Amino acid sequence: MKYEELEDRMDQNLVHVRYNVEIEGPAIKPEEDDDVISILPTKEPFKSIALAVLYEDRDASLNNVQKALNDGISPIEIINDGLMKGMDAVNVLYTKGFYFLPDLMLAGDGMMEGVKECEKVLGHKSETKGTAVSFVAEGDPHDIGKNLVVMFLRAGGYEAIDMGRDVPTTEVVKAVKEYKPILLTGTALMTTTMTVFPKVVAALQKEGLEVPAIGCGGGAVRKDFVESFPMSVYGVEAYHAPRLADAIVKDHKTWKDIRKEYTNIVGEFVSEYS
């Protein structure tokens, strides 16, 4: 029988189901989502500033911020009550499945553009919740996961120092000395590069350095391996990174606590072998 005839005979639903299509709800406007409403500021100019971020409109974001600055609004308020609120709303929509990674990236670009304008007026870097350092293990070129981690940390209000990929362990140690991060994140995708993590820990210990936690993640990395040496926690999803950082900054959690309370901290069930 010919291919086309075979094809026309098939009841696809008994072979595969596109669940993403099946479960799709009605289209909504982002600003009409209940959770977004509770986050978005109601007063101007903050409302427009937040909305421009939500709509991923880089130019509008910039214009709004410049206008507000000219009107004498404090740059700190613009960041905290406008730009960051917009980004919080974007994060909510991503977690709920309405927004996708490109939305996050573009909204993040818009937000950063606005923050830079504010910093020009401030004359210095704006306050962040804390500094994190992110690297990809020495010998490993896989950096997509790390890029996501950096992006989520920044969107979550942290300064994230991006050390790139294939980062020598000595450089990681130097960065810890220089930035005293509240969280160090390492990514490795190969069996033969995840072995770098315990080396980083040993090198830090040798220098008498400590960080509250080293989040170790990436394709090949296994939880049992990560928990076989100190200072480390196993990281599952890139968007967990700011939640781990929050737990450290707000609740003073250490790597020991995070290992035990991971599911609570990230706010979703994570299976043992993820």
Next chain:
Amino acid sequence: MKRFTKMAYKDPDEMVFGRAKYPTSQRWNTQIGAGYVVPEIKVAPVEGSEESKEQMVSECRNITQSACERAVSIGLPAFMLEQEHIFQQTNNPGWTADCTQAQAEILERYHDEYDIRVSLMATPADIRIEERHPGLRGSDYDNKVMESIEASAANGASCVSIETMGGKSVSDYGIARGDPKAILFGIGVLGSIDMEYMWKRIVDVCKKYDCRPAGDTDCAQANTAMFMAGGLLDKDCSHTLAALTRAIAGARSLVAVECGAIGPLKDCGYENPIIKSISGVPICMEGKNAVCAHSDLMGNLTASVCDVWSNESVYHRQEMGGTTPEVWLQATGYEAALMNTAHQTGQEKTLRDLYTLTDKYRDPQALVLAYDNAHRIGEAIVKYGKNPYLRSRAAALEAGAIINEAVDAKKMYLTRFERDSLDSALKIFEELPTDSEQFIDECLRKYSRKIAEFDPKSYEL
């Protein structure tokens, strides 16, 4: 350099697994694409083996020995072992030499003793780093890659392949932001330029030895899109955009063949069916028996026109059924046996069609790789065969048309996100300049400003 402007296969129905228009023959009496499918096994070295050359050589020896033992104990007529080298092996070509030699020795011993057809594909790592001076060309790392290719060829590899990553800085940016123009530029233009630079040299090295230049894969780019696209419920990259990205990769990975590679093209190049339709070279593919390595949405479909069937990669460790080289070679071995039985009984086209139909409408990424559609994309590519930019653009537009037709026929269903990103990508592609220079100028201006890692000098632009 020759460019393809005609199809090797006039009719997609001629394409089938186990048979290629231009089969290749290798040492140890192995032919690829000559009427039978060869199972492939690939195992990642265990943690800690990167510490010293001795440990790595011993690791490679163990993997090879296990695979050979299982192959003869279950009666496989042929198999291919691929070794993907890690950073330390490529950075130390002496390691490559010794590892390859150890593997070749064992394979040869089994070939001599049992007359089993064996093949060793060596895959040095592309360890070049664009953002580190002097970039992709002429760096120490660049030299090490070439030395490792030579060390593989000189020490008994049947063939060499590589996953080159030119253009990745730009395509990564495009994939994360859903920017189709950056994807087209990063893969179709920059990727093609870099492949030409790499593959002319690889082919020259291979000519000196009894070693075939096999092929490349767009793992660094199209697979990045595919992995980000993930499963049906993931939210990182649109599956329609990933499908267009795959079509563009077809135009890019073809460059290896244009430079003299003869196959089998490397397993993780999901774009390979497109290249087979254009060039007639045999291809490795992976799908359901690579679940140990990753998940995809076309586990059967990818087998339909393969010549080598791979497990992609697995940790080296013990499973209940044996060590992983044993277990996973057994999995690919039995699947190849099914395909070979189909050939022997004249049922190969039926099996091919069943493989295809199980996944064709599971996802747009699968749809564009169904062999009839892969052939259509191939035709779009050869129409503009001489120009890497125009043929990549044509591939993307054709893939878009294929998806849209299936949607209209109510066979393919899309989410709003998939629908919207497809519409906007196609609109962008349609409006792009038809002049290559103009496109490149625009992209250089836009992306060298936005992407810190992107270095036009690495592409002589």
